[in-house]
Amino acid sequence: MKTMLILTDFSENAFRAAEYGAQIADPLHIQRIILYHAYQTVVMGTDLPVSSTKESQQIYLEGMENLALVQDRIKPMVPHIPIELMAEDISLPAHIKDFCKHQGIDILVMGVSGRSGLERLLLGSTSSLMIAEARVPVLVVPKDTPLAKPMTSIVFATDLKDHSSVPVHQLYEFLDAFPVDVQVLNIAKEKDEKYDVETKEAITNLHNIFEKYNATFDYVREDDIVEGILDYSNRHHASLLMVVPQERGFIASLFHNSISKKLAYNANIPLLSLPPGATC
Incomplete structure (x- = not known):
């Protein structure tokens, strides 16, 4: 950058x-x-x-x-x-x-x-x-973001939709700049092994994207999504929350209604939105 x-x-x-x-x-x-x-x-x-x-x-x-x-x-x-x-x-x-x-x-x-x-x-x-x-x-x-505090953990929230649009180059710039623990948070109704072919492909692709960063993969329930994301981020002492608001899916909905305000105003850690489909 x-x-x-x-x-x-x-x-x-x-x-x-x-x-x-x-x-x-x-x-x-x-x-x-x-x-x-x-x-x-x-x-x-x-x-x-x-x-x-x-x-x-x-x-x-x-x-x-x-x-x-x-x-x-x-x-x-x-x-x-x-x-x-x-x-x-x-x-x-x-x-x-x-x-x-x-x-x-x-x-x-x-x-x-x-x-x-x-x-x-x-x-x-x-x-x-x-x-x-x-x-x-x-x-x-957010207004209460602490300064001079080392970054310790990054949470990347995704709903597994349009996974091919994740701007890998920009994602890697941040992950390389801040070599800390990375948690990939999949937004789903529940952890279920009965995935369809598209979902399995998305999960495989995400594992490939984050492979060199030894990321941990986890899930949050679809209902009460904002609270779920923030609670997970706080429990893992996240220093940064990352999302890609693509054209469809839960993450996109966060940025098309009042939920986005709730996420931004309630978060006590910075929120980084990466543009879908961006090139290097």
């Missing part, structure tokens, strides 16, 4: 995400960090853009000043990595895919801070929309 994009709304929760991103930059071989603030100037109480160029420019300058403060905060953590500051008058979710492509973004880092923070930054959207639109790995960092 080369370029990390860190979104911020200047809240303390966003600062935590920026600090966490800086903390993992070296293991991921990041060579460039972009601190980014998206805003959209509107007339209060309406959806109309601000007509005053002067007012819009003032908002931009304030944004750049605040970005500089964030830069000062994380620079000691990555003294050798250049940090660029960008503030734009834009609705970010609708443009994030093109932005990531144009800037060569390899990973996007964002915090979770509710309507008073990140959701205001994204003009009412949620982290699930960013995950769907960005088409790059998206790391969602």
